[in-house]
Amino acid sequence: MEFQNTLEFAQKLDKEDKLHSYRDEFYFPKVNGKQVIYFTGNSLGLQPKRTKKFVDEVMTDWAELAVEGHFHADKSWWDYHERLAAPLAKVVGAKTEEVSVMNTLSVNLHLLMVSFYRPTQKRFKILCEEKAFPSDQYMLKSQVRFHGLNPDDAIVEVKKREGENHWRTEDVLAKIKEVGDELALVLIGGVNYYNGQVFDMETITKAGKDAGAFVGWDLAHGVGNVALKLNEWGADFAAWCSYKYMNSGPGHASGIYINEKYLGKEDIPRFEGWWGTKKETRFLMKPEFEPMENADAWQISNAPILAMAPYLASLEMFEEVGMEVLIEKRTTIVAYLEFILHEIDAEVDGSFEIITPADRGCQLSVFLHGHGKELFDFLMKNGVITDWREPNVIRLAPAPFYCSYEDMYRFGQLLKKGILEK
Template sequence: MNLENTLTFAQQQDQQDPLSAYQDLFHQPVINNKAVLYFTGNSLGLSPKAAKSYVNAELDEWAKWGVEGHFHATNPWVSYHEILTPASAMIVGAKESEVVCMNSLTTNLHLLFVSFYRPTKQRYKIISEAKMFPSDRYLLETQAQHHGFEPDDAIIEVAPREGEHLIREEDILATIAAHGDQVALVFFGGVNYFTGQLFDMKKLTDAAHQVGALAGFDLAHAAGNIPLNLHDWNVDFAAWCTYKYLNGSAGNVGAIFVHERHGENTEIPRFGGWWGHNKERRFLMENQFEPMNGAEGWQLSNAPVMGMAILKSSLDIFQEVGMEKLRTKSIKLTAFLEFVFNNVIELFPDINLEIITPADSNQRGCQLSVKLEGTDKRFFQALTDAGVIADFREPNVIRLAPTPLYNSFEDVYRFGQILTNLLTSWK
């Protein structure tokens, strides 16, 4: 596709976009009486317009049935989480038995580490990416400490080489091989939150298994962003939130994946709760925990129905569209943002502007992380005041995520015009 940084081109692309109608299914923010350009689906997705009706339906069921809604609501609450499973499994490329929505992201990861990080004196090291999301780093530190290890010894971070922004795949694979029989776990973010770099999860999983370790992933920035194939990649476990690309609302319920070879092994140690207990005997209130088969055996508590109703309003859209169509648009839309930004770079040769996200679409999702040397948070605030909702990371990186469900090519074009005007006055 020959790209042009013009309004006419952007509008033509929107007219030809088979997913353009989905933009109208989401509320577009209006801040200070002004419609804004929203590029932070990598932080919090937009609200589906249907979310209110989905929640209201459950509020009506509550009003009608009280506690009996658990069994007699149109979607009985006792099994409400199960109606989220087909779409969730489709999004991450899993069998339905391997996926369940529950708890929140870091809570889920700690629960999974109970089962899958079981270090010994010989095999205790965790290999991860440097500059991972802080919550993941805190997870690793406290898990290592819980098992009696010093974090700086147990955690091996693979960092970009000097003067580079991205982690080289060969450096990850070499690190795994070098530590060999000391490695208990390879744990990465599927997409790095800061740079937007997409890691080859199949390769990392294979490398972990070759040295006798397990492989797990935080998919917060991957689920709903890129096509995943967790089952066929043989990933051991994964977890993700639903409030970013999955538009589940702030702080809403998370989800987990446990490969069936582990899920069918009910002898794997875990922390138990009554929603993970054999559901045929759950209400007999027995003392002995009997975990369910599959990912559901890691559940603790009953479903938070109101939050799940919001999530369902978005997952229904994902199930209708499918990840293949979303990815096709995402690649085009992100490429257009890259093109527009490179045009801006040419206009300001004296300002050090740089995209630190991989240029190869196979190594990124829809996020572009942009380094604006010589600017600071004051510039980001000016961008916000001009009507662009993006995400700032110290010291000078702006993260932009043109999300295919609700962002348009015209959004991207208008961002380029605003950025150009701001840099002109900033000089």
């Protein structure tokens, strides 16, 4: 498509946008009384208007039914989480039984490593990307130390090449080969939080499995953003948060995927609690743990219903729309944003450098060479909500559910103004 940097053209794209009506389904913050241009759906998605109804329903059930809500609420609480598995499985390309919702992301990755990081004297190394999201770095180091090992020996990072801003698949594969039969686990952020790169999860999963390792993915930035086929790829496990592209509210429940071949097993190492034991016998309060036949076996505590209600609301919207339509719009709106950046760069000699490679989802990370934090501050003051990462990068994620093409055009005009006024 031939893009144009005009308001009329952007509005024409909005008119043709299949998701345009969904913009009104979200609350937008305001700056100086005007709705913001929201680029931080990769950090915290906007609140869908329908979410309140789902939360209120739980509050009302609690007020009116108290403990009886566990079994007699319209959406009973004891099995509330089960309502999320089927729609969520579609989003991540898994079978319903492979998906569960529980806890929060870092907690879940730790719990999954109980099952999938089992170092032996020979096979003890974890392969990850360099400069992984800090929580992942802390997680991996603490897991390694927990097993009495030294992170310097056990953690192998795949580096970017000198002068490059992205990882090359061939370098990941070469590292997997090099570590060989010392490799216990590959655990990478499927979509990188900093540069927005989408890793070739299929190829890397296959290589990790061929090397005899477990392969897991942190999909915080991948879920609801890119096409995922966890079951088809044969990944062992994955976990993600729900508050970014899935719009489920700050710190709310996380999802997990566990490959079907590990389900229904009693002998797999796992931290267990009463919500993982078979629901048919759970309330008989027996001492024996009989794992649920699905990923719910990894659940430990009873489900935090108020943290799940917004996820159920969000999944209703994903069901209505489907990942294909979201990805189609995402691809076009990100391409339009890139076009606008190039146009403005040419007009004002902005020296922007997009460091996100072609394998991308919703996020463009832009190096603002020659412009300091004052440009970021100008944008924020003028209602462009974006974020700043050292040394000089802004991350722009036009979430397809609620961002418009007109937003992209208006952002370009504000960017130009910010540079010219400097």
